[in-house]
Amino acid sequence: MKRFVSTLIATGTLGSVIGCIALASGQPDDTPGSVLGGKLPCGYRDWRLISVAREEGALDDIRAVLGNDAAIKTYREGKLPFPESSAIARLAWSCDVSEENNKSFGKKQSYVAGHPKNGVQFMVKDSVKYASTGGWGYAQFEDGKSVLDAAMIQKCFECHKACKDHDFVFTRYAP
Amino acid sequence: MKRFVSTLIATGTLGSVIGCIALASGQPDDTPGSVLGGKLPCGYRDWRLISVAREEGALDDIRAVLGNDAAIKTYREGKLPFPESSAIARLAWSCDVSEENNKSFGKKQSYVAGHPKNGVQFMVKDSVKYASTGGWGYAQFEDGKSVLDAAMIQKCFECHKACKDHDFVFTRYAP
Numbered sequence: 001m002k003r004f005v006s007t008l009i010a011t012g013t014l015g016s017v018i019g020c021i022a023l024a025s026g027q028p029d030d031t032p033g034s035v036l037g038g039k040l041p042c043g044y045r046d047w048r049l050i051s052v053a054r055e056e057g058a059l060d061d062i063r064a065v066l067g068n069d070a071a072i073k074t075y076r077e078g079k080l081p082f083p084e085s086s087a088i089a090r091l092a093w094s095c096d097v098s099e100e101n102n103k104s105f106g107k108k109q110s111y112v113a114g115h116p117k118n119g120v121q122f123m124v125k126d127s128v129k130y131a132s133t134g135g136w137g138y139a140q141f142e143d144g145k146s147v148l149d150a151a152m153i154q155k156c157f158e159c160h161k162a163c164k165d166h167d168f169v170f171t172r173y174a175p
Numbered sequence: 176m177k178r179f180v181s182t183l184i185a186t187g188t189l190g191s192v193i194g195c196i197a198l199a200s201g202q203p204d205d206t207p208g209s210v211l212g213g214k215l216p217c218g219y220r221d222w223r224l225i226s227v228a229r230e231e232g233a234l235d236d237i238r239a240v241l242g243n244d245a246a247i248k249t250y251r252e253g254k255l256p257f258p259e260s261s262a263i264a265r266l267a268w269s270c271d272v273s274e275e276n277n278k279s280f281g282k283k284q285s286y287v288a289g290h291p292k293n294g295v296q297f298m299v300k301d302s303v304k305y306a307s308t309g310g311w312g313y314a315q316f317e318d319g320k321s322v323l324d325a326a327m328i329q330k331c332f333e334c335h336k337a338c339k340d341h342d343f344v345f346t347r348y349a350p
Contacts, residue, residue, distance in 0.1 A: 049220070052227045052239050054270065057284035064227050064239065064349075093349050095229065101345060104337045109232035113349035162279045170276060174239075174268050174288035 035087060035122045036129075036137040038146035044089045044120070048072045051174035054095065061117045063092040065171040070125075075173040081135070082167050086125040090171075092118040119147065123160075123169065133157035134168040210262060210297045211304075211312040213321035219264045219295070223247045226349035229270060236292045238267035240346040245300075250348040256310070257342050261300040265346075267293040294322065298335075298344065308332035309343040 034041045047066035054062050067075065071086040094114035101110035119140045127135035138156040140148045148156070160168040209216045222241035229237050242250065246261040269289035276285035294315045302310035313331040315323045323331070335343040 046223055049224050049239055049241065051288045052237050052268070053273070053276075053288065054229050054237055054286040055284055056286075057280070057282060059284065062227050062229055062237075064224055066224065091349075093227070098228070100338065101228075104334050104345075105232070107232060109230055109234070111229040111231075112347070113226045113228065116350055159279050163275065170279075172287070174266075175291055 035124050035139050036126070038139075040120070040141045040144050040146075044068075044087075044122070045091075047087075047089060049174070050075060050088065051171050053171070055092070059092070059118055060095060061092040062095040062111065062113055063090060063118075065090050080167045082125050082169070084125055084127060088123045088169065088171070090121040092116070092120075134160065134164070136160070136168055210299050210314050211301070213314075215295070215316045215319050215321075219243075219262075219297070220266075222262075222264060224349070225250060225263065226346050228346070230267070234267070234293055235270060236267040237270040237286065237288055238265060238293075240265050255342045257300050257344070259300055259302060263298045263344065263346070265296040267291070267295075309335065309339070311335070311343055 044066065047068050050065040050067045050072070052062070052064050066089045068085075068087040070083050071088050074080065074082045074086060094117050095111045096114035097108070098110040098112040101112065102108050119142045122139040122141075123136045124139070125135055126137055130137040133153065134157055136157070138148060138153045139146055140152075157168075160170065163170050166172070219241065222243050225240040225242045225247070227237070227239050241264045243260075243262040245258050246263050249255065249257045249261060269292050270286045271289035272283070273285040273287040276287065277283050294317050297314040297316075298311045299314070300310055301312055305312040308328065309332055311332070313323060313328045314321055315327075332343075335345065338345050341347070
């Protein structure tokens with residue numbers, strides 16, 4: 001099964017933070033009720049780094065995967081499965097040649113993050129509500145708006161079955 | 176001027192957190208006195224994401240640049256120069272083919288962070304102490320140990336002069 005979602009929704013997302021929400025306390029709302037209710041939390045850009053990746057092909061991006069506190073704790077302790085309300089965000093940008101860096105290096109070798117690309121994707125653990133998709137709810141935002149319908153979420157899950165042994169999460173922690 | 180430091184010290188850093196220090200409060204010590212005094216702060220891996228990059232050539236890594244609170248605030252507000260005690264960390268890993276991801280995508284296109292590589296580098300703002308290098312002190316750690324001598328630090332600065340207009344910092348914030 002292919003990762004259709006990322007490929008199908010490969011549009012720019014400049015302005016992904018539009019419409020994000022925060023709790024009255026000022027803390028980011030990273031609860032399943034926010035992300036999976038179709039509302040982009042303000043605070044996900046502050047989550048800590050899990051890892052980075054480069055996708056060539058149709059996606060053609062450079063990406064970072066961030067996790068909320070519950071997710072990071074689980075990664076670092078190495079104890080699967082992820083607990084309830086764990087949340088993981090995948091951000092991606094165009095993979096742009098850096099002329100500035102290359103000039104300093106004296107050769108063409110450097111690529112940096114450009115404009116946001118391929119949406120912002122989330123996995124949020126709610127093992128009761130999302131029991132049918134491995135205990136994870138999936139969401140994707142384009143320009144701050146949730147864009148996944150039920151069929152697309154099912155495709156997310158079908159793909160993530162490949163890493164069932166890692167609680168359906170592809171990304172490993174970068175040490 | 177080339178970025179000699181990164182190229183010259185392109186050894187693995189598995190165990191970079193060995194010997195890191197924390198304040199009595201449990202908060203990471205990300206002060207200039209720690210990083211530039213030759214001690215790796217425990218908490219830099221918790222700093223927030225500034226951006227990601229891919230370096231080909233001799234470096235051949237995929238990397239993330241993280242910032243402490245002062246650095247992140249400055250990036251987001253877009254108001255240079257960075258204030259005192261701003262700290263920026265560059266982490267890097269081998270850029271490994273992900274067979275697991277490629278199998279899901281149905282084609283070879285996916286690269287993920289592998290083992291730590293090319294050390295962990297820091298820039299810390301102390302405009303008085305480091306006035307001769309643009310107000311920034313430079314540090315690099317290999318297996319938790321500081322490895323830059325005065326001549327190498329000078330080479331860092333010579334290279335970073337190329338981005339004087341961005342307060343000597345190459346990395347821009349990934350939106």
